[in-house]
Amino acid sequence: MFQVNENYLKLPGSYLFSTIAKKVKSYTEANPHRKVIRLGIGDVTQPLAPAIIKAMHEAVDEMGDVRTFHGYAPDLGYGFLREEIAKKDYQERGCAIEADEIFISDGAKSDCGNIQEIFAADSRIAVCDPVYPVYVDSNVMAGRTGEYDEAKGIWSNVIYMPCTAENHFVPELPEERPDLIYLCVPNNPTGTTLNREQLKLWVDYANETGAVILYDAAYEAYIREEDVPHSIFEIPGARTCAIEFRSFSKNAGFTGVRLGFTVIPKDLKSSNAAVHSLWARRHGTKFNGAPYIVQKAAMAVYSDEGKAQLKEQVAYYMSNAELIYEGLKEAGYQVYGGVNAPYIWLKTPGDMTSWEFFDWLLESANVVGTPGSGFGPSGEGYFRLTAFGTRENTMEAMERIRNLKA
């Protein structure tokens, strides 16, 4: 009889956000009159900017006319968008990245999850701890992670790089040698970053040891400090050791529109092959291009009008981040992140675990956040709030939290 991929069966329980959704649902059903404010999932709340809406309407009209209809898109993305990204996101920032090194996709989550499959089955992976769960989970499915220790919440064959208040959330170079190093900067969930010097250390390390850095820069648009690189390709040497993932979800509100891209320099080579051609082959075989309408919408993100509108949108969320950061500080919490990222990371008070704090905050303030332990063992004792809510809800949530402590 046929058998399933047993690696899938090793995945513990349900996905973090499903568990949260269930808890919130059961609370709201039991307490229908309470207004629950969700600062949990990193989903945006502001509508698409007018320039994007306009571009989408135009593209929809093109699809309705036989003279301008677009069928299958090129697997790797339309040339117009790849050129625009190469120019605006890279070349203008001094990064030597060409249009044909940009691969357009339906989002950074897909790419972050799928990228592992173009590497050898016995590749050793290293991840920051805590971090976005997709990196580890997709490697679990591929059988790379060994066995799960439920009590400790760790996989036997994953190199964890703890990022806690003690090391200022800066991962240290691992003692064991990884093949693939996942870095998420600005980090989800901690909202912390690496400066140029800190990132250079990683690029040098990867080049010396023959590792690949899988650099998730989904939150790049939120960087405000001068010394924090927006792309790993700002660092000399990155072309021979790094892949970068980018998203339109957080800089342009595309969470429900779906678009992202991956940058693979042609100089990234193993002893057995160039990585670029493998990813092209994957795209050609298991993906069929992102929608024309969505790729046209992305062009509006780079227009002067679009840029101005999105700058305001990011500023809106970052004002929320400040409100949360300052509000929590006032309420006596130890708080991190929130300066170059839309995430605020707090230390749970006293001996409370992440999930205890989740339950307490839901019940006493009717505010939903995300337990830090859901992002890895070193996230235990921490908690994430997001700046993606509306201003009104964010203010009300902080008011409730301040009153709790008072």
Add this chain to the structure above:
Amino acid sequence: MFQVNENYLKLPGSYLFSTIAKKVKSYTEANPHRKVIRLGIGDVTQPLAPAIIKAMHEAVDEMGDVRTFHGYAPDLGYGFLREEIAKKDYQERGCAIEADEIFISDGAKSDCGNIQEIFAADSRIAVCDPVYPVYVDSNVMAGRTGEYDEAKGIWSNVIYMPCTAENHFVPELPEERPDLIYLCVPNNPTGTTLNREQLKLWVDYANETGAVILYDAAYEAYIREEDVPHSIFEIPGARTCAIEFRSFSKNAGFTGVRLGFTVIPKDLKSSNAAVHSLWARRHGTKFNGAPYIVQKAAMAVYSDEGKAQLKEQVAYYMSNAELIYEGLKEAGYQVYGGVNAPYIWLKTPGDMTSWEFFDWLLESANVVGTPGSGFGPSGEGYFRLTAFGTRENTMEAMERIRNLKA
């Protein structure tokens, strides 16, 4: 040093359609004044139907308003669409399929390519020969196919089921036992189908031997004969042995819009797990939902207005199919398919190989088709033409081909 997935390196040369594109490009560059007619790739040419365009504009407007904005879609698809599909495509046809057995995705190609990863690494696969190349290629990438014999064009660990004029393009039950059986009905590229009795044989075989049928029904909308099932779930017993892939590309012109779905009955179980939960987990980890706008557009496909418009669109393409079928017959070719499918499959004249015929047709009639050998070794000596061109181009192509033979 890091290593890539060596299975990728086993894939021979470039993808079929890239080779065709290169040949056509070099011909048109050398002969800029000739009008080349492309009846090669299965891409549609008619614009999206007015009902779909209207639904898209409305959904775009919703995305531009904070009160109706939609962020992340549910990973498995919006309930409204899953309900509609379950009802209109399945329950109304007498198939016992529930909404939560429908998984919405960005297209059938992604799903057909990704599905293999939820099965055991040592699963044995069987494919019709010739067939859509994604089934074999995605299994090559996963290391299931053994070694490639360049001369014969076959993989050592794939069970090929030849479908040729000799067996009326009906695959025979294999002698070796497969775990996963890919069936594409109506078939791409031959345009042939299985009737109810023929399909029942496969369902019974799969249930008896413990195999899974991976049933690609992307061309279901083109079925015109009464005795040909539109879904494998019309056959009793399919709930315990089949997964079905569906697409909006060919019934509604979504090739550049991207939407499809996969049906996994909850009764499909291996000795180690239920398949349904694995695919849900894959979607949750490596996919982030299909765009709201596109899922709303799909709802228009099921509206009375949309159905009427799309019926006309399918009829348009099927008139092309008739033109090609009859035209080729008149010109003295042996012709197959084209009755329940938008593909016409012809035997190349004399001793011509598929690629020789490709070159000859391109040079002498300036018509592009697809060499049968690109779909598998038993496709050698055959050639595919598609009905997805415009009426004008299709007529002109047939005129040219008729004149050639005269």
